[in-house]
Structure formats: structure tokens, C-alpha cells
Amino acid sequence: MRNLAAGNWKMNGLVADLAQVQALAKAHPAPDCDVLLCPPATLISRMADAVAGSAVMLGGQDCHANASGAHTGDISAQMLKDAGASHVILGHSERRADHGESDAIVLAKTQAALFAGLVAIVCVGETEAQRDAGQTLDVIGAQLAGSLLAQLDCAPNDLVIAYEPVWAIGTGRTPTLEEVGAVHRFMRATLLDRFGAAAREMRLLYGGSVKPANATEIFAVPEVNGALVGGASLKADDFGPIVAALSRG
Template identity: 75%
Template sequence: MRKLAAGNWKMNGSAAALAEVKALIAAHPATSCDMLLCPPATLVARMAEVATGSALSVGGQDCHAQGSGAHTGDISAQMLVDAGASHVILGHSERRADHLETDALVQAKTIAAQAAGLTAIVCVGETEAQRDAGKTLAVIGGQLDGSLPPDMNRPDALVIAYEPVWAIGTGRTPTLDEVAEVHAHIRAAVINRYGAAAQGMRLLYGGSVKASNAAAIFALPNVDGALVGGASLKAADFAPIVAALTQA
């Protein structure tokens, strides 16, 4: 299994930011892990052009469950593929909170993404209140049950990212033991759902990952990479995280 260092640029970046992409490619002309950036939709095609022939893949941050139609402002999985994307992030906590996305909608989007040939990165995670109430594993189990497609298709076509909501962009992270517990729970859940082949499904950790803590996180069992937010915007911040993953 090749591990995955994925960067989510969220609602950040303009054409000038493509200089950071060129710097990242220069820092990692070849890697033993997969390297991915997911910019805003306005930059997907331009970033994919810059990344052509390099070790960097490009993804989207969301897609619609339908292939086309009267959905103003939305983008379909097929459109992302046409723009040069190979991956798409789905069910991110910010989408679930800001756009009231349900598990059922995330599942429909995941099915659409895989049908279009994209690798779906499905996000799950608990709020601080849910963790304090001791509901972390139950919440994540419910999200997995409702958000994942009935069939796995291929282990490499479905990625799960655990992102504790309270750790995103805050500088706080769960303890290593807490991360390991959740990832073990997710691994058991996907094996129970899909069978032994799910042992090869990549599980990412997301939530204030940075160069200073990446190596310790990547050393944990069932952590196959990271979904990185703010630290992916600058090559100087993201390149060391990629390096840590190649050494894990």
C-alpha cells in the first residue's frame, strides 16, 4: 500500500499560489508515497496542468451526486475528471456543518465519484462535545455506516480521513493513543463491512498535522497518511510532511 499525503487548500488560493505547487514538485520530484493537493474548483485545471508529468496528483474538494443538471454553483464528478482531477474530498466536517450535508448525501456523492473514476476521500470525525461525552467511536461508526458506499469497488478507490472536528485549524491534536484507538476502530469497521480486502484501504489522519508532529502520527498503526489543511498551502510547510510520510 502506497501511503498518501493529501493537502486540502479549502477556500484559499489564486493563480499566484501555483508557484507553491511548482516549489512542492521541485522538492519532491519523486516520492515513495502518493502526493495530492485539492485546491478550490477554480484552480483544479490549472494545477493539474502544472502537475502534469510530476509526482503530484490533483483533486477536488467536493462534487455533486448527480452527473449534470440544474444545480447552479455545483460541480459534478465528471467535471472534476475533465479538469484533470483524480481524487475528491467528500463529507468534510466543514461541508457537513456549513451545508448541512447528511451521511446519505455523502454516500450518494461517493458513489457518483467512484462511478466517474475518482478516488473518494470520505471524512469522518467527532465534535468536541461528542468527544467529551464519550461518544467518539459511536459517532464515527454511525458516519461510516451512513457515508460509505455499499461496495468498496477497489481498496485504492476509497480513502477514509479521520478528522476530529475540534482539532481542525486549532493547533490541538488528540493524543497518539486516541488517534490509534480511532484508526483501529475504523479499520475494524471497514473490514467488517467489506471483508479482508479493506486491510489495504488507506486511512488518513487530519487535524492540525504539521512538520513537528507528522513523524509521530505516521508511526501509528493504521495511519496511512494525512489530510492536511493550512500546512498544505505553502511548499515549505507541506514538503516536510511528505518527507516524514516517505520515511514512515
């Protein structure tokens, strides 16, 4: 499988920042990994034009479970695809916490994304309190059980799982490599038990304060097939070395 370097711009980015994306695409014309940027919805269409013909793919940061309707302020999976997106992030901890998204809601959005032909990146992760209580694997297991389809009704590459420990997002803190490895091994085993051999082809990403300084060692951990990167994806000079490290992996 090809590794995946995914950047989540969150609520950041204006038209002027498209220059960063063009610089990234120019610096990595044929990377040995997939490269994905997920900007705010306001930039997807313009970014699609900016990276046309390059290796950079685009994704949304969320989608509604319904294809259309009276849902002011929301955006559907079909709309994302129409704007030029090929992927969408779902169940990010900031959506779960700030918007009260349950596993059932994430599951409905995942089904909508796959139906629309998008690759679904489903996020899971524990809080610091849950980690300190020794509940990490229980939390991850429950989120996987509730947020994913009962059967794998899509190509394995169309469903990506991103482990993002909530306490590591934007804090500069990361789990030890042993802890990252333990969670990724657990996720792989859980997915294999649920979906069978096809789960071997599903990509497992790590996210949470990934930066150029720690990317190489994180990507060397078995069962880590890429990264979901936050702040470091906003600048080509920061995200580029992460793409390069993953390409070497």
C-alpha cells in the same frame, strides 16, 4: 499500500500560488508516498498544467451527486475529472456543518465519484462535545455506516477514509497518539467487518492540525496510512516536510 499525503486548500489559493505547487513538485520529484493537492475548483485545470509530468496529483474538495443538471454553483465528479482531478474529498466536517450534508448525501456523492472514476476520500470525525461525552467511536461508526457503500464495488485503493476530529481542525490541537490509534484501529476493524479482507488495502488518513512538527510521530501510529492536511499544505516549505516524513514512514 502507498501512504498518501493529501492537502486540502479549502477556500484559499490564487493563480500566483501555483508557484508553491511547482516548488513542491520540484523538491519531491519521486516521493515514496502519493502526493495529492485539492485546490479550489477554479485552480484545478491550471494546477494540472503546472504539475504535468510530476508526482503531484490533484483532487476536488466536493462534488454533486448528479452527473449534470440544474444545480447552479455545483460541480459534478465528471467535471472534476475533466479538469484534471483524480480524487475528491467528500463529507468534510465543514461541508457537513456549513451545508447540512447528511451521511445519505455523502453516500450519494461517494457513489457519483466512484462512478466517474475518481478516488473518494470520505471524511468522518466527532465534535468536541461528542468527544467529551465519550461518543467518539459511536459517531465514527455511524458516519462510516451511513456514508459508505453497502458493498465494496470498487478497488480498495479507490476508497480512502480520513479521520478528522472536528475540534482539532485548524485549532493547533490534536488528539493524543493513543486516541488517534484507537480511532484508526476501530475504523480498520469496522471496515474489515463490512467489506472483508479487501478493507486491509484501504488507506486511513489522519487530519486535524497536522504540521511538520508532529507529522513523524503521527505517521508512526499503526493504521495511519497518511494525512489530510489543511493550512500546512498551502506552502511548499510546510507541506514538503510532511511529505518527507510520510515517505520515511
